Amino acid sequence: MVDFGESTRSDGACVVSVVGEMDLAVVAEFLERALACLDRADALALDLDLEGVSFIDSSGLGALVRVRKEAADRGKALTLVNVSASTHRLLEITGLQDAFDIVDQEPGADRGK
C-alpha cells in the first residue's frame, strides 16, 4: 500500500510525498496528485518527497519521467527530495540520475531501504 501527502512550502512550491511501494498499482493516483499540483497557478514548483518510498518499479520510474516532462512543459521546476540511497541508485542505473534535480536524503537517514 502507498500513502500520499500534500503540503505547500513557504516559497510556494507544492510538495507531494509518497510513502510505500511505487508500482503500477499506484501510479495513476500518484500522477493525478502530482499533475494537479502542477496545474495549480500558485504553485511555482513541485517537490516530490520520496523519503518513504521503499520500492520503485519501471511503472514508478515511468511516472517520475512523466511528471518531469509535464513540469518542463509548464515551465515549472521539479525536484526529487529526500531521495534514499537505493532510489538514487535505481535512478543511476536507469540513466535518470541526470534528468532530475535530486536532493538526497541526509546520510544516515536512510532507514536501510
Add this chain to the structure above:
Amino acid sequence: MVGICLLGLLLTALATWAVARADKNTEQRLLQTQTRQAAAVLSTAIITIQQPMAAALDVQRAVGPPRAAKAFTRVFSGSVGADRPFLSASLWHRDGDSFTRVASLGAASSLDPRGSHIQDFLDHASTSGTPFVVRQLTVGDQSRIAYAKSDSVTGFVVYAERAIPADRRAPVDRDSAYVDLDYAIYIGSAAGTDTADMTTTDVDPASLPLTGTTAQATVPFGDTVLTLATRPRTHLGSNLSQRLPWFLLLGGLLLTLALALVARQLTRSRQRAESDTETITTLYQRVDTLYGEQRALSVRLQRALLPQVNPGIPGMEVSSEYVAGAQGIDIGGDWYSAIAVGEETFAFVVGDVSGNGIDAVAEMARARFTLRAYLFDGDGPATALEKCSRQFDIATDGHIITALVGVGSWRTGEITVANAGHPLPLLVSGPETSFVPMPVGLPLGAGPTGYDSATFSMPLGATLIAYTDGLIERRAETIDTGMSRLLETVPCLAARPLDAFVGELLTSMRDESSTDDIAVLALRRVSR
C-alpha cells in the same frame, strides 16, 4: 417444514383435547347440580301428593267413624278430577283381616274394589311400617300410579290413583329446573333405570335409557324410590366454554398453517441464497477461466512477437528465454532480438517497456520493430536509440522503454553498445565475469535525447548476457543486491552449453513469486 406442521398439529390437538375435556367436566358438574335441583322440585311434587292424603286421614281422627264418608268427601274432593292430582280416590277402614270401602271419589279405580289386589295393597300400607306405599299400574294402554296411606290409630287407609299421560310426558317439565334437561323418572323398589319402572319422560320412551353425558338423583317416595335420570338438552356452561375447543382447534390450525408458510418462505430464501452462491461461484469460475484465457492469449501474443528461430549469425551462438510474471494476466513488455545485419555484422537488443498488459506488449512491438528497422538500415546503436527517442513520449504513450542495443562483428568480436536506461549486460570471459561498463542515457519516452556508445571486445568463448530487470530485481532488496547475486551465479554456470546456461540461470535467479516478467538473451562467440 413437515416437522413444524406435525408439531403444530400435535400441539393443537393436545390443547383442543384438554380444553374439551375441561368443558366436559364442567358440563358434568353443572348437570349434577341441575339434576339435584330438579330432584328437589320432584320432592316438592311428592308433597302435593302426600299432603291431601295425610290431611284426609287427620280429619278421620277428629270426626269419628259415623261421619267418616262425609268428611272424606268434603276434604278430598278438591284433589280429584281432571287437572287435579288424582283421578280416583277412596277411603277404606280395616275390619278384622280385610278392608271395607267407606267412600270413593272420581273415576273408578283400576284395581277392582272387590278384588284381592287392592286388599293386599292396602294391607301392605297398614303393615309394612311405611305408612305410604306406591305402585305403578297398567290398565290397558294406560298407566297409573296407585298410592295408599294408612293411619294405624284409626285404621283408615286412603287410596288414590294418578294418571300418567299416554305419551308419558309429565307437566313437571314446566318447572324452570327442567328447562335445559331431558329426563326420565323411574319408580321402583330400589334406585335404577329399569324400563319397566319408567313413569314419565320428555323424550320418546323408545329412546331410553338416556345416553351420553347423564346424571341421576334419587328421591325416597313412600316404600319406593324415584330415580331421576337427566341429560343436558343444550350446553349448560357458558358459550365460550363450549366453543373454546373449536376456537383452539381453528386457531391452532391457522397458526400451524402460518408457521408452515413462514417455514416454506425461509426454505425458499435459503434455496435462493444457495443458488445465488452457486451463481456467484460459477461467475468467479468463469472470470477465472476468462482470466486464464486472456493471460494465455497475452503470453501467446508476447511470444509471437519474440523471435523464434536462430538468426543464423556465423561464429555466434544465440540463446534466449522469456518468462512471464508469476501472477495475473498482465504480462510485461520485455523483449529480446538478434539479427544478422551485413556480411559480418550482427545486432541485438534487449528491452523493457514499463507497465504491463496488452498495450505494453503493443508498445514493445513498436519499439522492437522501430529499432530493428534503424539497425537493419545500418545505424549504430546510439543513432538508432536517438532516432527512437524522438518517436516515443511517455505523455502520449504512457510507457517508458529501457533498451540495450548492440552492434558487433562476429569476425573480430568488437561490439559497440548504447544504453537507454537499461541494466548493464554481463560479460563472462575466461575466469572473469563483470558488468560491461557503458554510459547510460535516458529511457525512451523521456523526450528526445542523445546517447553515447561504448565498445568492448568479446574473445572467443566469451559469453555476453543481456537481460531485463526482472532477473535481478526483488521488492525487498536493493538493486545492487540483485546485481551481486547475478555476478555470483553466472560463473558457476558459464561452462554449460548456452541453452542449458540460460535455462539454469533463470531457474537460479528467478523469484517464483515475482510478478515481473524476464527476458534473457545470451550470445557466445565460438570459432567458426
